Amino acid sequence: MKREDAKITTIRLTTAAVLMAMNIAFSSFGIPVPGGHLYLCDMVICLAAILLNPFEAFIVGGIGSFLGDLFFYPLPMFVSLVTHGLQAVVISLISHKTFRSHPKLASGIGVSVGAVIMVVGYTLGKTFVYSTWETAVMKLPYEIAQGVVGAVFGMILCWNCGIHRIFRSMTDERTDNVLPEKKSNRQSLYKGKA
Numbered sequence: 001m002k003r004e005d006a007k008i009t010t011i012r013l014t015t016a017a018v019l020m021a022m023n024i025a026f027s028s029f030g031i032p033v034p035g036g037h038l039y040l041c042d043m044v045i046c047l048a049a050i051l052l053n054p055f056e057a058f059i060v061g062g063i064g065s066f067l068g069d070l071f072f073y074p075l076p077m078f079v080s081l082v083t084h085g086l087q088a089v090v091i092s093l094i095s096h097k098t099f100r101s102h103p104k105l106a107s108g109i110g111v112s113v114g115a116v117i118m119v120v121g122y123t124l125g126k127t128f129v130y131s132t133w134e135t136a137v138m139k140l141p142y143e144i145a146q147g148v149v150g151a152v153f154g155m156i157l158c159w160n161c162g163i164h165r166i167f168r169s170m171t172d173e174r175t176d177n178v179l180p181e182k183k184s185n186r187q188s189l190y191k192g193k194a
Contacts, residue, residue, distance in 0.1 A: 008056075011170050016056045019048040020064040027068025027080075036142040041065060042118060042150020043157065045084055046111045049091035050158045051167050061088025076122075076129050083121030087114040104159055111154055115147030 023044045030037025041064075048060040062085020069077035094110035095103070122143050126136040158164045 009171065012052070012056065015167065016048070016052060016060055019044055019052075019060045020067075023048070023060055023064030024068040024071070027065055028072045033142060033145075036139055038142060038146055038149065040150070040153075041068065041084070042087075042115075042146055043153040045088050046091060046114060046150050046154025047157050047163065049088040049110065049114065050095045050107045050154065051164065052092060053096065054089045054092040057088035057092035058085045061085055076125060079122060079125030079129060083118055083125060086121065087117045090114055090117055103164075104155075107155060107158065111151035115151045118147045118150075119143045 023041050026041040026044055027039060030039045045057075045061040045065070049057040052060065062081050065080035065084040066077050069075075069080045091107075091110040091114040094113060095107045098109070099106035119140070123136045123140055126139060127133050130136065
């Protein structure tokens with residue numbers, strides 16, 4: 001890991017905290033569907049994992065989901081910790097380490113793999129939590145829907161709504177590794193306002 005990637009700035013910490021709070025909030029309620037609920041926390045987890053490094057993504061996805069379950073529905077909280085934590089780490093690794101020249105493609109692959117991890121993790125986890133395979137299989141369509149909705153809306157928020165561009169511009173300005181042309185543009189902007 002590069003030194004500048006390991007440095008946690010105020011912007012990165014604040015972003016992780018806001019996304020973690022959103023994850024907890026979206027874990028607290030679900031959209032009622034026949035036979036269960038559809039939770040939107042996967043949308044926040046996918047967004048966070050695309051933006052943040054794997055450690056920060058684990059904090060948002062794993063710890064955030066754990067706390068959301070602890071506060072509102074504690075039975076599957078450890079399943080959420082492991083499943084959403086692993087999902088966030090894998091999405092972040094794929095998004096940041098593969099296809100660097102095509103970040104949208106890398107993110108798409110990452111959220112797709114993350115959705116599979118979430119569906120398999122919750123299906124296996126619910127088998128142990130509820131002690132019946134039938135209950136886990138009965139909830140499988142809702143897990144698939146939650147994974148797909150989270151992946152699609154996470155990508156839309158990140159790339160189509162410009163959150164990725166805004167986050168990168170905020171974090172790039174805070175590092176010492178600013179390209180000379182960017183640095184001179186910033187200096188001319190400041191001189192013009194003085």
